[in-house]
Amino acid sequence: MYIGRFAPSPTGPLHFGSLLAALASFLDARHHQGKWLLRIEDIDPPRSVPAAIHRIPETLSAFGLEWDGEISHQSNHHLRYETALHQLQENQCCYYCTCSRKMVAQRHAGVGYDRFCRTQQHTGGAVRFISSNAELIWHDAIQGKRTHAPASIEDFLLRRRDALWAYHLAVVVDDAAAGITHVVRGYDLIDETAKQILLQQALHYQTPSYAHIPIVTTTNGQKLSKQNLAKPLDLSCVSEQIAAALAFLGHPLPESLLRAAPQAQLRWATEHWSMERIPKRAAMAWPGV
Numbered sequence: 001m002y003i004g005r006f007a008p009s010p011t012g013p014l015h016f017g018s019l020l021a022a023l024a025s026f027l028d029a030r031h032h033q034g035k036w037l038l039r040i041e042d043i044d045p046p047r048s049v050p051a052a053i054h055r056i057p058e059t060l061s062a063f064g065l066e067w068d069g070e071i072s073h074q075s076n077h078h079l080r081y082e083t084a085l086h087q088l089q090e091n092q093c094c095y096y097c098t099c100s101r102k103m104v105a106q107r108h109a110g111v112g113y114d115r116f117c118r119t120q121q122h123t124g125g126a127v128r129f130i131s132s133n134a135e136l137i138w139h140d141a142i143q144g145k146r147t148h149a150p151a152s153i154e155d156f157l158l159r160r161r162d163a164l165w166a167y168h169l170a171v172v173v174d175d176a177a178a179g180i181t182h183v184v185r186g187y188d189l190i191d192e193t194a195k196q197i198l199l200q201q202a203l204h205y206q207t208p209s210y211a212h213i214p215i216v217t218t219t220n221g222q223k224l225s226k227q228n229l230a231k232p233l234d235l236s237c238v239s240e241q242i243a244a245a246l247a248f249l250g251h252p253l254p255e256s257l258l259r260a261a262p263q264a265q266l267r268w269a270t271e272h273w274s275m276e277r278i279p280k281r282a283a284m285a286w287p288g289v
């Protein structure tokens with residue numbers, strides 16, 4: 001059974017980049033007669049915008065992207081994250097870290113965390129995962145073989161110093177709890193996948209299949225994001241935006257469907273969907289987004 005998902009953070013309204021990830025994950029699931037779940041990643045209260053939590057499902061519905069089952073919210077999942085962290089602690093897969101960003105920067109000029117606290121035996125602080133020293137190789141359904149050199153994956157955070165759950169732990173635990181078999185998302189997360197695979201292995205979870213679609217940039221090369229105020233999706237011209245998103249994903253609609261109802265456009269795209277047609281690119285510029 002194929003189970004896919006779309007998992008936006010409610011930090012603002014959905015934009016064209018979000019539509020690409022939603023559409024690609026939806027179409028891949030529907031093409032395989034699978035389920036498509038919606039999970040709101042609201043575990044970072046300072047960054048979550050309450051209005052966005054309600055607006056995301058409304059926007060998806062307006063685009064004909066109907067999910068299966070109940071919407072899940074990460075803010076309800078503290079207990080399962082706690083249980084997973086406890087399991088990692090029992091198995092000595094993590095350690096406490098008391099470093100500030102400044103302390104790490106003063107010790108070394110390299111990128112990321114220098115593993116200093118691995119040998120410090122602290123009894124509190126942030127919690128970091130002990131990344132493997134081995135080479136990691138995995139296969140992306142669009143981008144192909146990915147290789148991570150030995151010791152190149154940072155000891156990433158599981159829980160932050162302010163006790164907020166870190167992204168990787170929440171995502172990996174939720175994907176496993178929902179039985180997610182296929183993850184389709186933006187290329188900006190491709191290097192994070194290695195960390196999630198290591199975490200799945202430490203927790204004895206199945207690793208889903210991963211596919212990373214190119215991210216969209218403005219014509220001057222800037223990544224679209226809520227932070228740089230990408231234009232919100234416009235509910236007054238849904239069909240035009242679906243047509244543009246499908247063209248970006250290598251599935252241009254036939255002329256007769258360019259202004260059809262979203263449901264008719266999605267039916268065509270579900271039938272014709274193929275990962276082979278998605279450009280093997282990290283990013284592509286798109287005019288008018």
Ligand SMILES: [Zn+2]
Pocket residue numbers: 096097098099115116117
């Ligand atoms: Zn440290």
